[in-house]
Amino acid sequence: MSITLNDYLILSTIIFMIGMYGAMRRTNLLMLFFSTEIMLNAVNIGMAAISKFHGDLTGQMFAFFIIAIAASEVAIGLGLLILWFKRHSTIDLSSLQSMKG
């Protein structure tokens, strides 16, 4: 018995679903950022697994660029969150709603 590509992909799917569940259920913006990080990490596991089982380095390259994007997303996102919290003293998602519909 050994671990196959499918096991890694199933694990990646489960973690992605946890992140998606968080993104649907949470209304706090900081928690939404955490859920985004979880989803990005789930994809990274899948990329690394495919890279190993196909003997191709491209998957790992894409994982690197995803990590770079996640890092810059956090920097900009936290800056915007701090700015919003200074003005409105809340980071709840419903406070962003300015139009009635």
Place this chain on the structure above:
Amino acid sequence: MFEVIAFYLFAFLTIAMFGITVKTKNPLYALSSLAAGMIFISAFFFLLGADFLGAVQIIVYTGAVMALYAFGMMFFDSINDIKESASNPKLTFVLSGLIALIVVMIFMAPVIGANAEVVSPINPAYGNTQDIGMVLFTKYLIPFELAAVMLLVAMIGGIILAGKKMDVSITALSDQEVDKLHTDTEIKKDIK
């Protein structure tokens, strides 16, 4: 055998940690369990022979991103529990449909990828780090440089967004005073 035990152990730990992150009401618990989950994910990278990716995962995610979140949380009221209102049920329905579609596509992926050809093969003769360096600085040089520029832009953007009027507490002011602050800076710009 060792690989199987390690896979299931770390899979269980990662899922448990991320489950805590999405379920807890305390932001500090969410932050700590997310950091722990990131470290456990690096274990999968080491298992998969992607040593450099595992080291980058620990350094960038647990070192940089989590530290940034920890500093950012000082600005928010992270001691209190989060109060959240119920979300839109229709949206949840649509998104869970999308998740089901993604699951089907992921289980199909090995079938689709069976006849995929290898573009940049792994050389076992070099180590993983050297191997990645060879590909990154030849084939992926332009994306690499673009990522560097993107990180620079993000860094400057973060400093400008978060560091603006750090000496004044805008939440403590009334609306008129905030408007006055903005008009003052606009007048200064006009004079310049």
